[in-house]
């Protein structure tokens with residue numbers, strides 16, 4: 001087999017090796033089916049079992065209450081940026097509250113404006129999106145259609161330690177880049193969604209966890225694939241779903257349950273990995289400059305800068321030479337970014353930490 005590098009890509013991102021191996025082992029003939037998962041009907045018993053298990057796994061991992069639907073949709077996270085206001089804002093006669101903490105909430109609020117009235121409750125632009133707001137900076141409208149946040153801004157590397165209190169308003173969360181990375185009290189949310197390709201599987205499927213009373217709000221004049229109510233009634237099978245992507249989500253969630261042992265355990269490992277990198281940054285005496293303020297630091301995406309573009313280029317080239325790959329930061333933030341999702345092994349982060357310490361010593 002071709003060697004594997006440590007892949008710190010923000011997404012599509014690293015997957016657990018046992019998941020890739022299981023998909024490979026069963027690719028040509030899925031046990032009991034006599035043909036590939038790529039070749040079977042989405043209406044077959046085999047696929048029915050797979051999609052039901054993927055849902056059951058997510059329900060078990062998060063403890064999703066009975067009054068929530070788990071949907072597998074297409075169009076990525078960005079289609080949700082539009083669907084949420086189409087279903088919950090456009091006909092409501094209300095305004096939606098958005099908390100803008102980085103690139104993805106900025107984009108989500110812009111998409112929402114195509115459907116209705118949007119109020120920006122807080123915008124982190126002044127600090128170049130280096131933190132999430134404090135509780136006292138957030139005044140939500142008690143009559144808003146919903147309040148919208150992104151739990152983890154993938155590009156800026158800022159993450160809410162816990163969800164803000166939005167009173168009785170439905171809380172909507174883009175959890176694309178920290179989905180299944182830690183326990184979440186789903187009962188505090190109206191809708192939580194995540195594209196799979198950061199932390200839960202390959203590109204092509206987006207998981208939407210939505211409370212029944214919000215499902216019921218969908219207006220009738222929306223096309224069925226854009227209508228949560230119709231989509232939920234069709235149990236995510238209105239049309240051909242991304243069968244292979246859903247299958248890999250099932251494998252990833254099996255791995256989380258059976259190999260890792262659940263989200264408490266996963267969070268403990270993720271905290272340990274993140275701490276290693278932030279310690280290396282903090283102890284470098286300014287050689288590495290973190291983007292996010294300490295209290296808002298992401299456990300999933302760790303952006304940091306070096307003192308010049310030249311030094312950054314040198315860092316990236318020397319890191320890649322020892323198989324530490326995809327560490328370039330997003331152009332809007334610059335510098336470097338290490339994405340250390342669930343599937344990034346502790347050894348990969350240790351190797352990066354050691355490389356960072358060594359590089360600082362030689363170039364500081």
Ligand SMILES: *Cc1c(COP(=O)(O)O)cnc(C)c1O
Nearest residue numbers: 076077078104154174176177195
């Ligand atoms: C990647 C990402 C998106 C965009 O996802 P697509 O599947 O490409 O639409 C949205 N929000 C967050 C937080 C992301 O990390």
